[in-house]
Amino acid sequence: MPALSLEGWLLVALAAVNLVLLMVLLTRRPPVQDASVFAARVADAVDRSERSLRQELAESARGSRQESAQALASFQQTLLAQGAETTRTQNAQIDALAQQLALLQKSLGDTLHTQLQGLSDANARRLGEMRATIESQLAQLQAGNAAKLDEMRQTVDQKLQATLETRLGESFRQVAERLEQVYKGLGEMQTLAQGVGDLKHLLTNVKTRGMFGEAQLAALLEQVLAPEQYAAQVATRPETRHAVDFAIRLPGRGEEGHPVWLPIDAKFPNEDYERLLDAQQRADAAGVEAASKALEARIRVEARGIAQKYVEPPHTTDFAILFLPTEGLYAEVLRRPGLLEALQRDHRVTLAGPTTLLAMLNSLQMGFRTLALEKRSSEVWQVLGAVKTEFMKFGGVLADVKRQTQTVLNTLDKAQTRSNVLTRRLRAVEALPDGQVQALLPEEGEGDAAPGDGSA
Numbered sequence: 001m002p003a004l005s006l007e008g009w010l011l012v013a014l015a016a017v018n019l020v021l022l023m024v025l026l027t028r029r030p031p032v033q034d035a036s037v038f039a040a041r042v043a044d045a046v047d048r049s050e051r052s053l054r055q056e057l058a059e060s061a062r063g064s065r066q067e068s069a070q071a072l073a074s075f076q077q078t079l080l081a082q083g084a085e086t087t088r089t090q091n092a093q094i095d096a097l098a099q100q101l102a103l104l105q106k107s108l109g110d111t112l113h114t115q116l117q118g119l120s121d122a123n124a125r126r127l128g129e130m131r132a133t134i135e136s137q138l139a140q141l142q143a144g145n146a147a148k149l150d151e152m153r154q155t156v157d158q159k160l161q162a163t164l165e166t167r168l169g170e171s172f173r174q175v176a177e178r179l180e181q182v183y184k185g186l187g188e189m190q191t192l193a194q195g196v197g198d199l200k201h202l203l204t205n206v207k208t209r210g211m212f213g214e215a216q217l218a219a220l221l222e223q224v225l226a227p228e229q230y231a232a233q234v235a236t237r238p239e240t241r242h243a244v245d246f247a248i249r250l251p252g253r254g255e256e257g258h259p260v261w262l263p264i265d266a267k268f269p270n271e272d273y274e275r276l277l278d279a280q281q282r283a284d285a286a287g288v289e290a291a292s293k294a295l296e297a298r299i300r301v302e303a304r305g306i307a308q309k310y311v312e313p314p315h316t317t318d319f320a321i322l323f324l325p326t327e328g329l330y331a332e333v334l335r336r337p338g339l340l341e342a343l344q345r346d347h348r349v350t351l352a353g354p355t356t357l358l359a360m361l362n363s364l365q366m367g368f369r370t371l372a373l374e375k376r377s378s379e380v381w382q383v384l385g386a387v388k389t390e391f392m393k394f395g396g397v398l399a400d401v402k403r404q405t406q407t408v409l410n411t412l413d414k415a416q417t418r419s420n421v422l423t424r425r426l427r428a429v430e431a432l433p434d435g436q437v438q439a440l441l442p443e444e445g446e447g448d449a450a451p452g453d454g455s456a
Contacts, residue, residue: 017053018046213266213325214245220354221246221264224361229368236261237312244310248364250317251371262364263310263320264357269298273329296336303349311348319348321360327353 221230225248234247247261272295279287299322306320322343324330330353334340343349352360 018049213268213323216325216354217246217264217266217323217357220357220361221248224358224365229365234261234263236263236310236316238315240309242309244306244320245323247310247316258315260314261316263306263316264323264352265306265310265320266323266325267299267302268325268329269295269302272298273332276332292332292336295332296339299333299339299351300343300347303343303347306349307347319344319350321352321357322349323352323357325354327355329353330356 218232228249230246230248232246233243235241235243236247244261244263244265246264248264250260250262272291276288276291276295279291303322306322310316311318311320324333330351333351340351343351
């Protein structure tokens with residue numbers, strides 16, 4: 001709670017005086033008729049005392065303010081004087097401290113300079129001594145290192161010389177071996193080049209190219225089919241002398257059983273194919289188109305000749321196979337749009353490369369095996385019937401064996417039962433030692449010898 005000021009205390013005192021006067025007046029209790037007059041007097045007295053009290057309070061407040069102002073002014077003057085005095089005292093102390101610090105700094109500087117000078121002189125002397133010691137040690141190390149380096153250099157030179165001589169000798173030997181291999185390879189390449197030239201020379205001949213195609217066709221047929229399933233140089237058309245390269249023997253359907261031939265003729269139009277390859281390498285579009293048309297025309301001519309010379313149903317199949325011995329040539333022919341369909345439609349000739357012909361031959365081989373199985377099916381059934389009959393007989397024999405075996409088992413069971421009975425009866429009998437047993441029950445050889453000796 002904040003402290004009351006002087007005016008507040010005076011007002012409180014005035015209120016207390018008025019209250020006391022009011023209580024005094026009330027205790028006297030004048031008559032009733034004079035109550036109003038008494039109240040008026042009391043109010044007038046209270047008003048007069050309040051006015052006088054207010055005047056006194058105002059005068060007292062004015063005096064208090066004047067005194068407070070005077071006291072505050074004197075207090076401020078006193079504080080200013082004390083601050084100035086304190087400032088002068090502090091400045092004087094600071095000046096004295098500054099002088100003392102300057103003297104102390106000068107003294108310390110002189111002392112430190114003297115000590116540093118002595119330390120620098122001592123350090124210089126020690127550094128000189130250390131430098132001399134280090135130089136002498138370095139000289140000794142350099143001399144020792146030089147000697148060791150000389151020894152190491154001599155050792156390394158010796159080892160390097162030996163290693164270099166060994167490596168050079170090994171390298172020269174390997175180079176000589178490689179050169180010898182290179183010389184051999186060059187000789188083989190020359191031989192191969194000569195062989196390629198001979199092959200190219202051979203392939204330039206039409207007859208030789210035909211032999212090449214026939215040899216490759218024969219190898220494929222020999223790889224897949226049996227010798228009795230195909231034939232070479234067969235005249236498939238009656239009353240003609242035109243013999244196809246190879247023909248596959250298919251089973252006939254007539255009563256006489258004459259075979260039906262599937263003609264296969266090998267063709268190798270190498271000139272047109274080489275012209276096509278050369279044009280493709282030179283990126284000559286016109287040359288490629290011309291060579292392709294020439295190759296297509298050549299294939300059509302060959303297919304027409306095969307159809308006229310070798311296809312004659314029912315002695316042959318209603319189609320023939322034109323075999324091209326290289327996959328590249330076969331692929332180039334297949335690239336011609338509609339050529340394969342035209343050959344099959346117009347001439348009844350089917351084109352085949354090595355891979356395609358191999359697939360056809362495998363299919364035919366599976367067909368031959370199926371026909372062989374059909375022919376042998378009746379024989380197989382007869383064999384199965386005989387096996388069934390013999391198996392029935394074997395079943396009877398097996399039943400007899402089972403009965404006899406059962407009889408033997410029954411007899412053995414009876415013997416085992418009797419043996420068990422005898423064993424139970426003999427449990428009470430004391431067993432004899434082995435020596436007495438041998439004397440009473442001699443073995444078969446000993447029993448036979450004893451009677452013989454007595455008769456003698």
